[in-house]
Amino acid sequence: MALSTERGVSLAALSSLIGRNSSYLQQFVKKGSPRKLEEGDRRKLAQFFGVDESRLGGMEEKSFSPIGKPARQHWVDVPRLALDASAGPGALADGEQPFGALRFSQGWLRGMGLNPADLTTIAVAGDSMHPVLNDGDEILVDSSRRALRDGIHVVRVGDHVLVKRIDMGHPGRVRLKSDNPAYDPIDLAPEEVAVIGRVVWKGGRL
Numbered sequence: 001m002a003l004s005t006e007r008g009v010s011l012a013a014l015s016s017l018i019g020r021n022s023s024y025l026q027q028f029v030k031k032g033s034p035r036k037l038e039e040g041d042r043r044k045l046a047q048f049f050g051v052d053e054s055r056l057g058g059m060e061e062k063s064f065s066p067i068g069k070p071a072r073q074h075w076v077d078v079p080r081l082a083l084d085a086s087a088g089p090g091a092l093a094d095g096e097q098p099f100g101a102l103r104f105s106q107g108w109l110r111g112m113g114l115n116p117a118d119l120t121t122i123a124v125a126g127d128s129m130h131p132v133l134n135d136g137d138e139i140l141v142d143s144s145r146r147a148l149r150d151g152i153h154v155v156r157v158g159d160h161v162l163v164k165r166i167d168m169g170h171p172g173r174v175r176l177k178s179d180n181p182a183y184d185p186i187d188l189a190p191e192e193v194a195v196i197g198r199v200v201w202k203g204g205r206l
Helices: 002-007 011-017 024-031 039-049 053-063 106-111
Strands: 075-086 098-105 119-125 138-142 151-157 160-167 174-177 186-188 194-203
Touching: 011 024, 011 039, 075 106, 098 106, 098 138, 160 194
Parallel strands: 075 119
Antiparallel strands: 075 098, 119 138, 138 194, 151 160, 151 194, 160 174, 174 186
């Protein structure tokens, strides 16, 4: 409750003021129990703070979201593209139309420095990036940084979409490496590789 902080009055003291046990308002603010203050309690608090009673009721009901249960607007639906990023020989990119979405916490994305507008998810096909990425894993791809640099990226080579580890340690060439030693690296000219995005997260079956 912002007013208690502004006035330097503890929630326990305010609970006693309205004739409740000392943890009453703490439970209300932190856990949403009760869901709303009773009219008599709101009136006493409004009189104590010298504010309109409607300010208390309206403010709490509109802004409250229980800890551990983020409100719907705190989640972001990231589109899933209807293509596989091949971690094997290569998958033809027939189309890139979303066919669903994976939901991520807005706060988590913000903490990772990611902009939801730049994100898509796609599935991995093949085993060339094993053990880091496995066949069927979902990967979160950040398309905001398209410059070639080291790291795992989704790239387009001709008509194929691949997920590979980029190695920029070869002047004038781009080396696409697999984590699975059974696959040889691919050396290409920079103009032959179009970066779709950097892989920033993966999810898959245990």
